[in-house]
Each structure stands twice: as C-alpha cells, then as structure tokens.
Amino acid sequence: xxxxxxxxxxxxxxxxxxxxxxxxxxxxxxxxxxxxxxxxxxxxxxxxxxxxxxxxxxxxxxxxxxxxxxxxxxxxxxxxxxxxxxxxxxxxxxxxxxxxxxxxxxxxxxxxxxxxxxxxxxxxxxxxxxxxxxxxxxxxxxxxxxxxxxxxxxxxxxxxxxxxxxxxxxxxxxxxxxxxxxxxxxxxxxxxxxxxxxxxxxxxxxxxxxxxxxxxxxxxxxxxxxxxxxxxxxxxxxxxxxxxxxxxxxxxxxxxxxxxxxxxxxxxxxxxxxxxxxxxxxxxxxxxxxxxxxxxxxxxxxxxxxxxxxxxxxxxxxxxxxxxxxxxxxxxxxxxxxxxxxxxxxxxxxxxxxxxxxxxxxxxxxxxxxxxxxxxxxxxxxxxxxxxxxxxxxxxxxxxxxxxxxxxxxxxxxxxxxxxxxxxxx
Amino acid sequence: xxxxxxxxxxxxxxxxxxxxxxxxxxxxxxxxxxxxxxxxxxxxxxxxxxxxxxxxxxxxxxxxxxxxxxxxxxxxxxxxxxxxxxxxxxxxxxxxxxxxxxxxxxxxxxxxxxxxxxxxxxxxxxxxxxxxxxxxxxxxxxxxxxxxxxx
Numbered sequence: 259x260x261x262x263x264x265x266x267x268x269x270x271x272x273x274x275x276x277x278x279x280x281x282x283x284x285x286x287x288x289x290x291x292x293x294x295x296x297x298x299x300x301x302x303x304x305x306x307x308x309x310x311x312x313x314x315x316x317x318x319x320x321x322x323x324x325x326x327x328x329x330x331x332x333x334x335x336x337x338x339x340x341x342x343x344x345x346x347x348x349x350x351x352x353x354x355x356x357x358x359x360x361x362x363x364x365x366x367x368x369x370x371x372x373x374x375x376x377x378x379x380x381x382x383x384x385x386x387x388x389x390x391x392x393x394x395x396x397x398x399x400x401x402x403x404x405x406x407x408x409x410x411x412x413x414x415x416x417x418x419x420x421x422x423x424x425x426x427x428x429x430x431x432x433x434x435x436x437x438x439x440x441x442x443x444x445x446x447x448x449x450x451x452x453x454x455x456x457x458x459x460x461x462x463x464x465x466x467x468x469x470x471x472x473x474x475x476x477x478x479x480x481x482x483x484x485x486x487x488x489x490x491x492x493x494x495x496x497x498x499x500x501x502x503x504x505x506x507x508x509x510x511x512x513x514x515x516x517x518x519x520x521x522x523x524x525x526x527x528x529x530x531x532x533x534x535x536x537x538x539x540x541x542x543x544x545x546x547x548x549x550x551x552x553x554x555x556x557x558x559x560x561x562x563x564x565x566x567x568x569x570x571x572x573x574x575x576x577x578x579x580x581x582x583x584x585x586x587x588x589x590x591x592x593x594x595x596x597x598x599x600x601x602x603x604x605x606x607x608x609x610x611x612x613x614x615x616x617x618x619x620x621x622x623x624x625x626x627x628x629x630x631x632x633x634x635x636x637x638x639x640x641x642x643x644x645x646x647x648x649x650x651x652x653x654x655x656x657x658x659x660x661x662x663x664x665x666x667x668x669x670x671x672x673x674x675x676x677x678x679x680x681x682x683x684x
Numbered sequence: 685x686x687x688x689x690x691x692x693x694x695x696x697x698x699x700x701x702x703x704x705x706x707x708x709x710x711x712x713x714x715x716x717x718x719x720x721x722x723x724x725x726x727x728x729x730x731x732x733x734x735x736x737x738x739x740x741x742x743x744x745x746x747x748x749x750x751x752x753x754x755x756x757x758x759x760x761x762x763x764x765x766x767x768x769x770x771x772x773x774x775x776x777x778x779x780x781x782x783x784x785x786x787x788x789x790x791x792x793x794x795x796x797x798x799x800x801x802x803x804x805x806x807x808x809x810x811x812x813x814x815x816x817x818x819x820x821x822x823x824x825x826x827x828x829x830x831x832x833x834x835x
Contacts, residue, residue, distance in 0.1 A: 307758045
C-alpha cells in the first residue's frame with residue numbers, strides 16, 4: 259500500500275507507539291484486501307458496534323484503555339449499538355442477577371470509556387443511528403468507518419455512503435486515524451452487482467423473508483434487485499425506508515451483504531441503472547413459493563416446539579417512528595377484533611432513545627401503553643444471548659434476532675395475531 | 685501408511701505451527717462459536733454454535749481450524765481478538781476462500797495488539813483443501829503459506 263508522508267510518519271512512530279499500532283492495524287487490514295491507498299473518513303460521525311460491557315470482553319476494554327491513556331482518541335464523535343440491559347424489559351430475579359452481576363458487570367465502566375473516546379451523547383445507543391431523530395445520517399458519497407452490519411448495509415444502499423463491513427475495534431481505529439484502506443465497497447468496481455434478483459411475487463414480499471432469501475443466496479456479493487419497485491414505489495419515504503431497514507438487516511445477517519441496489523429506488527440504481535450490473539451476473543428469481551420455502555427452512559430450536567411464547571420482541575434493528583405509530587394502530591385493531599384490552603403475550607417494542615423521545619411527544623405513546631406493549635431501548639439480541647434467556651420461548655418478526663438467538667420467527671401478520679389473540683405455535 | 689499433501693495459500697498473519705486439524709465446512713460464526721467459552725471460563729474453547737454441526741461441542745483451542753470463511757455479527761473480529769488475548773485461540777486458521785473482513789480484523793488485531801500469542805492465518809487455500817482435510821489429520825503450516833496435511 260502506498261501511504262502519504264503523513265501516514266508513513268505515523269506508522270514510523272512520529273505520533274507515538276500506540277498511534278503507530280493503530281496505523282499498522284489499518285495498513286495490514288488494507289493489505290489483506292489488496293488496498294493500494296488510504297482514503298479520508300469524510301462522514302461527520304462514526305458508529306461503533308461494541309456497546310456492551312460483557313465481562314468476556316475485558317481484552318477490548320484493556321485495548322480501549324491503552325488508546326485513552328495514550329491520548330489516541332478520535333475527533334469524530336460516534337454513536338454506538340444499543341445497551342444490553344433495560345429495567346423496563348421483563349426479567350425474573352435470577353435473570354436480573356445474571357445480567358447485572360455477572361454478564362454485564364463492566365457496563366458502567368465501559369460506558370465511561372466510550373465517553374472518553376468520543377460518544378456523541380450520553381444515550382447515543384442504537385443500531386439505527388441513521389434515523390433523522392438520532393442524527394448520525396451520512397450523506398451520499400461520504401466515506402465511513404462504521405461497524406454494525408445492519409447500519410452499514412443501510413448507509414451504503416439507502417443513503418449511498420461508502421463503508422466496508424468493518425469489525426468492532428477496526429471501526430474506531432479508522433476514525434482515530436482519520437483514514438481507512440480503500441477496497442471493496444469503497445470503490446466503484448466493488449459497488450457493482452454480481453447478482454440480479456428478479457422479484458415475481460403476487461403480493462408485497464415480507465421484508466425479513468426477502469432479505470433472508472437474498473442473503474442466503476448471494477452471501478457477501480452485491481445484488482441488483484428488479485421488480486421490487488412495483489411494491490415499494492420509487493420514492494424513499496418513511497415507510498419504504500423502514501422496509502429497507504428490516505430487509506437490509508436480514509440480508510446482512512443471513513448472508514454478509516453490505517450493499518444492495520433496488521431498481522428505480524435506491525440512489526445509485528436510480529442514477530446508473532443496469533450499468534451497475536457486472537457482465538455475467540447470476541440470476542435468482544424469487545416468487546411467493548420461494549419465500550415460503552425459505553420460511554419453512556427456518557429451524558425451530560425451542561426445547562418444546564409447541565411451547566407457549568413467554569415474550570415477544572419487535573425491533574431488531576430498532577423500530578422507526580413510523581413503525582411505532584403504524585404498529586400502535588395495528589395492535590389496537592387486533593385487540594379490538596379479538597375482544598381483548600391488552601396484549602396476551604408480554605411484548606416489547608425496541609427503538610432508539612431519540613426515536614422513543616419523539617414517540618412520547620405523540621398521542622400514539624399513550625395509546626400503545628394502553629395496549630400493554632412495553633417500549634425499550636434495549637438490544638434484544640444481547641438480552642437473548644445467555645443460557646437463561648435462550649431457554650425461553652421468545653417470538654419475533656426479526657430475522658436478525660432469529661438468526662443469532664433461539665427466538666422464533668413469525669411474519670408481521672402472524673405476530674399480530676399471537677400478541678393480540680394468542681394461538682398455538684405454527 | 686499416511687499420505688501427505690501440500691496446499692499453498694496466502695499469508696495474512698505470519699507464523700509456523702503444527703497442530704491437529706479441526707474442520708468446518710460451513711462458515712464459522714465467530715460470536716456464536718466463542719461466546720460461551722469466553723464468557724463462562726472454558727479454557728479449551730469448546731465451540732458453542734449449535735448451528736454448526738461440524739464444530740459444535742468440539743475443542744477449538746490449539747487446533748488447526750480449517751474453514752471457508754467466517755460469518756455473522758460484526759463483533760466477530762473483536763471476539764477473535766479476545767479469544768487470542770485470553771489464550772483460547774486455535775493454533776492457526778486456514779481459510780479455503782479469500783478471508784472476509786471480520787476474520788481479517790480479528791487476526792490482525794491479535795497480531796498487532798496481543799503480545800506473545802500467535803495465531804497465524806492463511807487464506808485462499810482452495811476448495812480442494814477443504815474437501816481433503818479431515819478432523820484429526822496433522823497440519824504443518826510453514827511461514828510461506830504452505831500447508832502440509834498428513835493423515
């Protein structure tokens with residue numbers, strides 16, 4: 259890799275040993291992918307994936323402390339993934355003990371470290387930092403050093419920013435150095451599609467299932483999706499952005515998609531059209547039967563497959579304001595039809611602190627509370643990632659949560675029936 | 685009589701080692717595989733990923749881990765780094781495909797930031813390597829990216 263004089267001086271130790279190690283890490287990272295140079299990080303803010311003070315991550319906290327002690331911090335502020343604990347979320351005494359005293363005993367310590375390193379705000383904890391209410395929304399063409407797979411795929415695809423699927427720690431090092439190696443999704447060539455996806459469904463495809471199907475098929479490749487604009491339209495309004503948030507997260511968790519293009523909808527597809535498709539691109543046709551096949555392929559890993567659900571999580575990634583409002587209406591309608599006043603399964607809607615603050619300013623907040631649904635800023639994935647919660651029969655309409663935990667996936671319509679009317683597992 | 689075959693890959697992080705092969709034909713979900721071992725003090729790094737039938741329940745510590753690539757959360761790199769820092773890492777990681785960004789990050793972070801712990805990584809060994817190598821075979825990794833498989 260060819261470095262600028264300034265970058266080479268940092269690598270040679272001009273700004274201290276710790277900064278030299280940061281640069282060495284980025285250079286080796288770039289070398290692994292054939293990067294020829296570094297490019298400046300141009301976004302206003304960064305986003306980090308590591309938000310949890312898990313005891314097992316002590317080596318990460320030690321590394322962060324090395325950075326802080328050496329004064330090697332970023333001028334770029336950052337948001338970070340959601341907190342792993344929230345007292346609003348139902349948990350029994352044993353679970354609370356495990357969460358607070360064992361698993362996340364380093365949470366307060368780590369949050370102090372994040373503040374020292376440049377946390378944007380005290381509650382800038384969300385996986386959907388790109389929401390208007392949160393304010394970490396990069397512009398088209400900006401270069402990022404983000405991690406968090408669902409945020410990276412959204413920033414690349416919907417916003418037209420440029421970011422690789424970085425790991426935790428690499429994310430903050432790019433921000434500290436102010437540059438990242440240029441490869442993959444930072445290059446024009448790397449943003450071209452090697453798969454064409456033809457949507458031939460008779461109804462609007464479920465975002466989560468469609469993303470899952472595409473992720474499993476293309477893995478880390480870039481797909482160019484045709485026929486979805488028939489169902490989503492050609493404008494990136496709130497409802498469409500919400501759909502793409504959930505769709506993208508599914509492509510990134512069942513595969514490793516970092517960028518997708520949707521014909522006539524996403525910014526680069528609107529500008530460049532078929533010119534974004536590589537010669538010889540493979541084709542994957544998706545109809546209703548294919549989505550049903552994917553749905554049926556999901557394993558049920560509950561100990562008792564017919565267990566009654568004990569908890570429902572919605573919002574992985576965090577729900578948008580539009581989603582909270584529309585789901586309030588859906589839950590109210592479902593309850594009215596079922597003749598129930600409150601949801602029949604403890605249900606948690608998760609969203610960012612900033613979106614929840616805005617939601618509280620609307621009449622919908624009180625209406626949702628009346629249905630018995632709880633709102634929280636928690637990361638449901640982190641809540642589920644322990645042996646106690648893993649044994650619980652938890653349902654969700656998040657494919658990402660399903661992929662990483664023992665929670666069981668249902669479509670949005672099925673979830674609505676389960677939480678408002680109840681009903682046996684499928 | 686045992687057979688010997690050689691495969692040539694690309695060095696991502698350097699080193700030489702000899703160890704017993706442990707083979708995953710599917711992608712390694714780094715978080716799911718290491719989380720339980722790191723969280724609950726399992727010093728042998730038993731794989732906790734129930735979705736990986738090749739590795740689930742098997743000791744990863746000290747093995748020559750042979751795999752196509754890693755998958756899953758973007759915490760993957762830092763989890764691998766933690767495994768190295770806590771001395772619960774495989775002896776080496778041998779990828780049949782070009783390395784992915786998360787595994788590369790983990791390997792590089794460990795190489796640069798962890799003292800006295802080595803986990804050499806080689807990628808681009810080819811599909812034939814993963815078809816050939818089996819659990820329990822003896823792997824010798826040379827510093828030029830040559831992998832000798834005996835068994």
